[in-house]
Structure formats: C-alpha cells, structure tokens
Amino acid sequence: MHLCHPIKAYDIRGPVDDVTPELARTVGEAFAHLTEATTIVVAHDMRPTSPALADAFAAGAIATGTDVITLGLASTDQLYFASGTLDLPAAMVTASHNPASDNGIKLVGPGASPIARDTGLEDIHTYLHTGRLPRQSGSRPSPASTGRVHAADLHDAYTHYVRGLVDLSGIRPLKVVIDAGNGMAGHVLPDLLEGLPLGIVPLYFDLDGTFPHHDADPMTPANLTDLQAAVISNGADLGIAFDGDADRCFILDEHGAPVPPCALLAWLATRFLASKPGFTVVHDLLTSAGTIEAITEAGGTPVRSRVGHAFVKLAMEAHGAALGGEASGHYYFGDFWHADSGSLAALHVLDILGHGDQTVSQATAPYRRYASSGEVNRRVRDAPAALKTVEKAFEGRGFIDHLDGLSVSLGSGCWFNIRPSNVDPVVRLTAEAPTDQTMRELRDEVLELIVEAK
Numbered sequence: 474m475h476l477c478h479p480i481k482a483y484d485i486r487g488p489v490d491d492v493t494p495e496l497a498r499t500v501g502e503a504f505a506h507l508t509e510a511t512t513i514v515v516a517h518d519m520r521p522t523s524p525a526l527a528d529a530f531a532a533g534a535i536a537t538g539t540d541v542i543t544l545g546l547a548s549t550d551q552l553y554f555a556s557g558t559l560d561l562p563a564a565m566v567t568a569s570h571n572p573a574s575d576n577g578i579k580l581v582g583p584g585a586s587p588i589a590r591d592t593g594l595e596d597i598h599t600y601l602h603t604g605r606l607p608r609q610s611g612s613r614p615s616p617a618s619t620g621r622v623h624a625a626d627l628h629d630a631y632t633h634y635v636r637g638l639v640d641l642s643g644i645r646p647l648k649v650v651i652d653a654g655n656g657m658a659g660h661v662l663p664d665l666l667e668g669l670p671l672g673i674v675p676l677y678f679d680l681d682g683t684f685p686h687h688d689a690d691p692m693t694p695a696n697l698t699d700l701q702a703a704v705i706s707n708g709a710d711l712g713i714a715f716d717g718d719a720d721r722c723f724i725l726d727e728h729g730a731p732v733p734p735c736a737l738l739a740w741l742a743t744r745f746l747a748s749k750p751g752f753t754v755v756h757d758l759l760t761s762a763g764t765i766e767a768i769t770e771a772g773g774t775p776v777r778s779r780v781g782h783a784f785v786k787l788a789m790e791a792h793g794a795a796l797g798g799e800a801s802g803h804y805y806f807g808d809f810w811h812a813d814s815g816s817l818a819a820l821h822v823l824d825i826l827g828h829g830d831q832t833v834s835q836a837t838a839p840y841r842r843y844a845s846s847g848e849v850n851r852r853v854r855d856a857p858a859a860l861k862t863v864e865k866a867f868e869g870r871g872f873i874d875h876l877d878g879l880s881v882s883l884g885s886g887c888w889f890n891i892r893p894s895n896v897d898p899v900v901r902l903t904a905e906a907p908t909d910q911t912m913r914e915l916r917d918e919v920l921e922l923i924v925e926a927k
Contacts, residue, residue: 486577501533520682538616644827654689738798763842856893
C-alpha cells in the first residue's frame with residue numbers, strides 16, 4: 474500500500490510521483506466506506522495524469538460495491554453542481570492552481586458539503602496506513618458484487634443552472650479579455666457566455682495541463698502580465714483570469730490593474746445586499762477591514778471565518794449567508810450550495826458592470842480603503858514558537874485572538890494575522906493599516922520578531 478500520501482488540510486495534493494493511481498484507488502475505497510454512499514460522482518481536470526487518477530479512484534470505489542457516475546472533463550464548480558443537484562458525495566481530480574508537476578483530489582459530501590481534515594480526510598489518512606477507517610474494528614466484509622460505472626453529461630444542465638442565477642438581460646456591450654490559463658475555464662466559459670453582448674478576447678482557452686504559457690495561478694503577479702497587456706492593447710473594459718480548475722477568478726480593471734479580491738467581495742456584497750437587505754456575508758479573517766465596513770454600511774451582517782473553503786462553507790450554512798469570500802479570490806454563493814465558483818463570480822461582475830455606467834476602477838475605488846501587505850511567507854524551524862514570540866511582544870497593545878493562528882487588532886484600522894502553513898515549515902503573515910507607511914512599519918516589526926524567534 475502506498476504510504477507517501479499528500480493529505481492536506483482541505484484536499485489531497487502533491488507531486489505526481491506521490492499522487493499515483495495506486496493512491497487514488499485506495500482513496501476511492503476509503504471515500505466509499507467513509508460516506509457509506511450507494512453512488513459517488515467523479516470528475517477530472519485537463520492535467521495529463523488526471524484521467525488515469527479518476528479511473529483509479531472509480532475502480533477503488535466500485536470494488537466496495539459502490540456505483541460511480543463519471544462526468545469526465547469538468548471544472549470543480551461543475552462537480553459541485555453535480556454533487557448538489559444529485560445530492561451525492563463527489564471527488565474531483567485536480568491540483569487547482571498548482572504547477573503541472575502536481576495533481577490531487579478534492580472531496581465533498583452530498584450537496585457539495587465540505588470534507589476537510591477533521592471531517593473525513595484524517596480518517597482517509599488512517600485508511601491509507603491501516604486499511605480500515607478509525608471506527609471499523611475488524612476486517613471489512615467483501616461486497617456481494619462490485620459497483621457499476623455510469624457516464625453522465627451534465628454540462629448543459631450546469632450551464633443552464635448557472636446562467637439562471639444571474640440576470641444578464643439588457644447589459645451594455647462590454648469588451649472583455651479572459652485568460653483561462655489553459656485550464657477548465659476554457660471548458661465552461663464558451664457556453665456560459667454565449668449570446669451575451671460581449672466582445673471577448675480569449676487567452677489560452679485550449680485545455681493543456683502542462684500550462685505552456687504560465688501557471689494557472691492568478692495570485693502570482695507574473696501570471697497576469699499577458700492579460701494586463703491584452704487589456705491595455707485592446708482597450709478592454711476589464712480582464713478576467715481563472716485558476717486551473719476554475720473555482721477562483723481574478724478581475725483586472727480597464728487599466729490592467731488587478732482588483733484586490735477583498736475589494737471585489739465588497740463590490741459584490743453591496744450589489745447582493747441591495748436586493749437582499751440584512752443578509753449575512755461570510756468573510757475569512759484575512760479580509761480587509763474596508764470590506765467589512767462596506768458590508769455593514771450596505772445593511773449586511775459580516776461574519777468572520779477561519780481561512781479555507783471548508784470553514785467558509787460551514788459558516789455560510791450555519792448563518793444562511795447569501796455570499797462569502799476569501800482574500801485568496803474564492804467567492805461562495807448561497808444559491809450554489811454555499812460553494813465557490815469562479816464562473817459564477819465572473820457572471821456577477823458582468824451583471825454589475827453591464828447594468829451600470831461606471832468603469833471597474835471607479836466602481837471598486839470606494840472599497841480600497843486600507844493598505845495591505847498581502848501574504849508574506851517566512852521559513853521557520855518552529856512555527857508555534859514563532860507565534861508565541863510575536864504574541865508576547867504585542868501583549869497589552871491590542872486585542873488578540875486565536876481563531877486561526879494569531880490575530881492582533883491594534884485599533885485605527887491596524888491589524889495583522891500570522892498563521893503556520895499546513896504543509897510547509899513557514900508562517901504566513903498578512904498586515905493591514907490605513908496608510909502604506911504604517912502597514913510597512915507593522916509588517917516589518919512582525920517580520921523582525923519572526924527572525925528573532927528562529
């Protein structure tokens with residue numbers, strides 16, 4: 474049995490030398506036992522190793538007597554649609570925004586409910602080592618028969634459903650440059666955008682999991698340079714970039730400048746709350762204070778969550794939230810099983826922009842209120858010790874909480890969060906303040922403390 478397995482906090486992901494068909498088959502077995510489902514949905518992205526991993530996962534599941542519905546090529550939000558519509562657990566073979574050398578598996582329960590380390594992945598970890606889930610006391614009985622595999626095509630149903638969530642009738646003509654990054658956005662967007670008054674300039678819509686042009690990670694500025702140049706040269710109204718499995722999207726304004734995800738969340742929230750007054754909007758704890766202020770000013774109730782899709786989804790379900798978002802560019806929708814969808818976020822942006830007369834820069838300017846460091850990573854030998862050093866230095870200077878790592882609010886719009894990585898010997902710092910100079914001073918003070926803790 475393969476014992477080198479890259480179990481992360483929210484999925485299974487790592488180099489293809491570790492994420493093998495053997496591993497995928499065992500995970501398929503474990504997932505079938507974990508969910509006790511009669512049927513599981515499986516889909517995969519465009520990476521060269523993904524079809525074989527999806528087949529292996531399905532083989533593991535049917536060996537337990539569980540039936541499998543295979544979707545073939547799909548974006549992650551198409552898998553969420555299938556899980557939500559069919560009310561079945563599901564597995565998506567993808568490494569999301571990771572480089573071509575990686576692959577992985579995302580797992581969800583029925584209704585696209587999140588499965589993370591403490592809600593199933595740790596049990597799968599145990600299964601990989603022992604061949605049993607923690608609650609199983611003995612050997613498993615052999616199934617009376619193997620499950621069956623059924624192919625299904627839900628592409629048109631997904632397109633119809635998502636288009637029905639956003640009223641794009643009567644939008645003004647827009648010129649849009651879209652960088653699909655050779656990822657799954659190139660699979661779903663042509664049908665989603667068909668018939669709209671859009672002049673689309675497509676970049677890298679061909680599915681190619683080797684990513685010949687750039688990695689499909691729009692959080693990295695270097696991966697946006699082609700899109701920025703195309704927005705400017707085409708005089709476009711906006712640019713849109715997607716990650717590899719299309720569950721995140723990033724927006725560039727008419728000048729080719731990236732719109733911070735927190736500002737985009739505030740823009741979306743303000744529009745949502747105009748038609749859904751009083752609704753809850755969930756945000757992760759790295760979200761800008763300006764976004765939280767905007768939600769409150771629009772009559773909404775902001776709810777703070779730990780970082781990560783599992784925590785945001787759970788908070789949205791608990792509060793009946795209409796919208797959620799993370800500083801990493803994930804946007805979650807109450808009418809989409811509280812799941813994240815880059816395509817749905819992009820449609821909402823086109824709706825807001827197309828029904829107004831402002832440019833993207835004008836519309837998002839009110840929500841860029843504070844200076845942010847972004848995520849700064851520092852390698853450490855002992856992450857808990859580093860956090861303790863920082864906390865001791867800030868005792869008595871502000872409000873301290875431990876919802877996710879260490880957060881310190883110093884007042885006057887100054888705050889920072891520092892969290893240990895789930896997978897690497899690093900800590901991740903995000904700092905914010907009203908001015909760039911104050912932010913830099915706060916950031917550098919914390920970084921110096923981290924150095925001292927090494």
